[in-house]
Amino acid sequence: xxxxxxxxxxxxxxxxxxxxxxxxxxxxxxxxxxxxxxxxxxxxxxxxxxxxxxxxxxxxxxxxxxxxxxxxxxxxxxxxxxxxxxxxxxxxxxxxxxxxxxxxxxxxxxxxxxxxxxxxxxxxxxxxxxxxxxxxxxxxxxxxxxxxxxxxxxxx
Amino acid sequence: xxxxxxxxxxxxxxxxxxxxxxxxxxxxxxxxxxxxxxxxxxxxxxxxxxxxxxxxxxxxxxxxxxxxxxxxxxxxxxxxxxxxxxxxxxxxxxxxxxxxxxxxxxxxxxxxxxxxxxxxxxxxxxxxxxxxxxxxxxxxxxxxxxxxxxxxxxxxxxxxxxxxxxxxxxxxxxxxxxxxxxx
Numbered sequence: 001x002x003x004x005x006x007x008x009x010x011x012x013x014x015x016x017x018x019x020x021x022x023x024x025x026x027x028x029x030x031x032x033x034x035x036x037x038x039x040x041x042x043x044x045x046x047x048x049x050x051x052x053x054x055x056x057x058x059x060x061x062x063x064x065x066x067x068x069x070x071x072x073x074x075x076x077x078x079x080x081x082x083x084x085x086x087x088x089x090x091x092x093x094x095x096x097x098x099x100x101x102x103x104x105x106x107x108x109x110x111x112x113x114x115x116x117x118x119x120x121x122x123x124x125x126x127x128x129x130x131x132x133x134x135x136x137x138x139x140x141x142x143x144x145x146x147x148x149x150x151x152x153x154x155x156x
Numbered sequence: 157x158x159x160x161x162x163x164x165x166x167x168x169x170x171x172x173x174x175x176x177x178x179x180x181x182x183x184x185x186x187x188x189x190x191x192x193x194x195x196x197x198x199x200x201x202x203x204x205x206x207x208x209x210x211x212x213x214x215x216x217x218x219x220x221x222x223x224x225x226x227x228x229x230x231x232x233x234x235x236x237x238x239x240x241x242x243x244x245x246x247x248x249x250x251x252x253x254x255x256x257x258x259x260x261x262x263x264x265x266x267x268x269x270x271x272x273x274x275x276x277x278x279x280x281x282x283x284x285x286x287x288x289x290x291x292x293x294x295x296x297x298x299x300x301x302x303x304x305x306x307x308x309x310x311x312x313x314x315x316x317x318x319x320x321x322x323x324x325x326x327x328x329x330x331x332x333x334x335x336x337x338x339x
Contacts, residue, residue, distance in 0.1 A: 048206055050189045060269050062186050066195040066206065088187035089209035 001104035001116065002081075002137060004124030010102045012036040016073065019085070019095065021049045021065070026085060026095035030131070032105040033097055036075055043070045048089055055083040058099065062088075082129060096131060121146075128152040158234055159296045165227045166293040169286045172224045175217040176282055184210030185270050191263040194218065221259065228255045228285075231292065244295055251288040258285055 016038040020027045022045060033039055041051050043065035051072070052062040057080040063072055076083070076099040087093035098105055106114040116126075123141040133154040140148050179185055187210030188194050194202040194215050199222060207215050228251050235248035258281050265274040294300055 047208055048195060048211060050187055052186055052189070062189040062269060064189045064195045088184060089211050091183060091210065 001100070001102060001119075002125045002127040004122050005102055005104070005120075006122075008102070008120070010034070013103075014038070016040040018042060019051075019097075020044050021051070021087070021093070024049075024087075024090045024093060026087075026093055028095070028107070030082075030096050030107050031098075032107065033076065033099055034103060035077065035079055035099060035101045039074045039076070039097070041065070041072050041074060043068060049087050049093070050089055052086050052088055053083055054086065055080050055099075058083065081127070082131075098129070126150055128154075130154050132156070158238060159293070159298055159301075161234065162231060162289070162293040162296045165224070165231050166286070166289040168220075168224045168227055169289045172217075172220050173282050173286055175213075175220045176279070178213045179217045180275075180279070182210060182213050184213040185275075186214075186266060187211050188214045188218075188266065191266045218262075221262065225255050225259055228252055228289065231289075235292070235296075239296070241295075244292065247288060247292050247295070251285060251292060254281060254285045254288060258282060 012034055014037075017031060017033045018040045019031070020042045024045060024047070041063075043049050046068045048064065048066040050062055050064045053074070054060060055076070057078050058076045061074065065072065076097075079099050079101045081098040081100065082096040083099055085095040085097065104116050104119060106116055108114045119142055121142060121144045123139060125137050125139050127135055127137045129135050133156055136152050136154070138150050138152065140150050142148050190196065192199060194211075195206070197203075199215075199218055202215060232248035232252040235245050239245050239248070258278065261274055261278040261281065265271065265278055268274060295304075
């Protein structure tokens with residue numbers, strides 16, 4: 001959800017989002033988090049990783065996790081879509097996090113579907129993001145207890 | 157012995173520039189997030205088995221750099237104790253200051269996530285350090301010193317310069333003509 005919530009504020013979840021480094025890949029590859037929500041970064045590999053976040057609006061960080069099982073917690077202070085992560089030790093490792101100030105976000109499933117539930121009635125701008133194909137936006141209006149379908153088509 | 161050591165230092169500085177280039181070209185600059193430690197280990201205690209991926213290039217660069225830094229410390233002390241020419245001793249001090257600055261620039265560019273200005277300064281100063289060590293190697297070489305000594309004693313009946321010191325011979329005749337015109 002890019003726009004349409006006005007000045008509504010939402011509580012910050014205390015439940016951490018977990019980003020795991022396993023098999024020299026990030027799991028999940030793309031995910032969402034709320035501003036201030038803890039992000040727990042875990043190294044499940046028996047090798048060294050550095051977790052390097054490259055935000056523009058938030059503060060850049062680079063932390064080493066040389067020992068299997070190491071954990072660190074990070075929080076983002078402002079909304080930013082998307083923040084890339086990379087491991088400079090293993091150049092192929094990358095992940096993206098969308099940092100939002102509300103809970104209305106989703107990652108598509110394997111079949112490309114997604115759902116945003118519990119939206120207050122209103123007109124919203126929905127933005128779809130793809131790591132290689134960029135972004136698209138659509139506007140949708142939902143009334144009380146109404147469901148709407150939106151469809152994004154990316155051409156690679 | 158000093159000329160041989162100075163040449164070794166110059167060669168090791170060239171090697172260091174290659175090692176630094178490897179870090180940049182492989183994008184490994186931030187694969188070791190901390191400095192001067194490596195993943196919390198004292199640099200020289202970091203296990204070789206953990207030099208994986210980009211860490212290999214970044215940590216190797218640190219090891220080569222600290223070795224070259226140590227060699228330049230030895231060179232500067234050696235020059236200070238044995239070199240009669242003040243300007244050559246000063247070259248040693250300048251090289252020492254430059255290589256220490258290099259170490260600090262290399263460290264802060266990691267801690268500050270590779271800002272262009274620091275990384276460019278680090279890469280450029282590297283070449284100045286190389287020029288300094290090469291100059292020290294040249295002016296402490298036997299061929300250069302032979303020509304230098306002859307230029308200081310014009311008409312002393314110095315033997316002809318051997319083929320290996322043709323360059324210093326050129327310098328000798330230039331210096332001699334300068335002295336002659338001063339008279």
